[in-house]
Amino acid sequence: MVLDAIRAAGTISRVELTQTTGLTGATISTVVRRLINDGLVVESGRGESTGGKPRVLLQLEPSSRYAIGINLDHAGIHYTVADLGGSIVASGSLPGAGSDSPRSVLERTVRDVDAALEAEGIDRSKVLGIGFVSPGPIHLPVGMTFVPPFMQPWAGFPLRETVESLSGLPVLLENDATASAIGEYWVGGVEHTTAFGTLFLGTGIGAGVLVNGAVYRGASSNAGEIGHVCIDVGGPMCWCGSRGCVEAVAGPGAVVREALELGVPLTGSSVAENFAELAAAAKRGEQPARGLLERSAEVVAVAAQTLANIMDLGHIVLTGPVIAIAAEIYEPAIAAQLKGTFFARLNHRIRVAVSANAAQAAAVGGAALVLHTELAPRLPGPGRPVIH
Ligand SMILES: [Zn+2]
Structure with missing residues (x-):
């Protein structure tokens, strides 16, 4: 809750956090210390004085954590990497799902995303997880159970399990339209x-x-x-x-x-x-x-x-x-x-x-889904990835 309040405010003091969250000063002080120790939050200067000594401002440390969004579609596969603040730091595309077997398509995609992380110098231990986005309808424990005719090989394929084992990262599944809404809300500044x-x-x-x-x-x-x-x-x-x-x-x-x-x-x-x-x-x-x-x-x-x-x-x-x-x-x-x-x-x-992200909306949404689930967990989500 505190992390989300800091994100929403941009910069905020400890006193303002007690007002926003309703938590006591002692609780805020303890939680903020822990967030700073984890590298998620930094002190970013001082705000205007309101009589006493100027208040220390807090803000997210965008490069402390990252999230990956992958959008699988017949027409093309897009991926994005977003930082904790929701800025897109890397993105890329591969040919569509086509007629290749689901497993080889996923292997290719995960390899490409790995290369993008390496090119950006992003430490994998800072990656929270992957939001894997496909055309609906989806079945959360597995993947797509009911697919458009041109994506038949994907019906019933163990999507979540396969991407988790290939990437070693927690995976959340979402359909493209819902993911795009989370992306707009999170990254698009609605x-x-x-x-x-x-x-x-x-x-x-x-x-x-x-x-x-x-x-x-x-x-x-x-x-x-x-x-x-x-x-x-x-x-x-x-x-x-x-x-x-x-x-x-x-x-x-x-x-x-x-x-x-x-x-x-x-x-x-x-x-x-x-x-x-x-x-x-x-x-x-x-x-x-x-x-x-x-x-x-x-x-x-x-x-x-x-x-x-x-x-x-x-x-x-x-x-x-x-x-x-x-x-x-x-x-x-x-x-x-x-x-x-x-x-x-x-x-x-x-x-x-x-x-502003119409072409990449679903991939941006996948990354935003991971951030949203991590940073606003009191809002209903499909299950939480684990912060490593
Ligand atoms: Zn219909």
């Missing part, structure tokens, strides 16, 4: 709001929600599946087994399929690459790409409205690989929809923003 959400647009469409700073996880860490809300009862079949889902109607896969049906020549070897080609054409104003993406944005905007209405959000951040390449098409459609139709619009405004 201003305080009671109900905050991210709309994650990648190969899949999902949402992550934090209520009073705590992640809303649902019964099995699979809340926020806004991409599998039905918007067309008789609509196309979705891989999830339902019909007319937002993702099946307006996700990148649907947009690419419609473009191919219209005879648009696409040269990519994956949905992500073909969608990127369409986004580039749409931004140049070319038809039918422009119309296809605008139609997708219109449907996604209705999904955003649904999410905002159900959770009564005060702030929504748009993120994920699709936003990284096509924010200028999706953001105006979503903002306009919420401005005009958000149910509680007469009570409060809803802020819509685009993530």
Whole structure:
């Protein structure tokens, strides 16, 4: 609690800590001494005097601990290393999960992350753990139990156990949308709001929600599946087994399929690459790409409205690989929809923003998940890694 109060304040004195936490001066003094001995906190100078002697200010020592985030997706694997303060100190990418066996993909990834730690001179004993992020849905003890068709080899694969044994580090699992929400909250500097959400647009469409700073996880860490809300009862079949889902109607896969049906020549070897080609054409104003993406944005905007209405959000951040390449098409459609139709619009405004880390949102979120679980453990998390 004390560590999180120091993090949230930036710099803070012992006296202010007693006011913020409600703990006694003696307790604060003991806890702060221990945090300083552990190297997590340093004294950083003196604040302004309020009559007596100036107060000594405390702050986090960012380089005292690190966290790793790894995002596995069919389209690519991204990783980030964040310091204790939430700054990204290293990041990298590898080719996607593709058709290789899960074990060889993970071996390659862990080797690459190890090399990045070494290049940055980061001592492994300072690494708290790995936040491993994959497209949902996930099953916390294992990994992915139910996967999109193109990730079949990963179904039931012992993800957590394998990454732990390959890396020697504790591993937390999370789905990409929830991780991106934690990442925005932790690294993106979201201003305080009671109900905050991210709309994650990648190969899949999902949402992550934090209520009073705590992640809303649902019964099995699979809340926020806004991409599998039905918007067309008789609509196309979705891989999830339902019909007319937002993702099946307006996700990148649907947009690419419609473009191919219209005879648009696409040269990519994956949905992500073909969608990127369409986004580039749409931004140049070319038809039918422009119309296809605008139609997708219109449907996604209705999904955003649904999410905002159900959770009564005060702030929504748009993120994920699709936003990284096509924010200028999706953001105006979503903002306009919420401005005009958000149910509680007469009570409060809803802020819509685009993530500064949209392309790496899930990997940043993985690292943030580890920090969040370590530094704010009173907030519900999926289980704590052990500080070594
Ligand atoms: Zn679905």
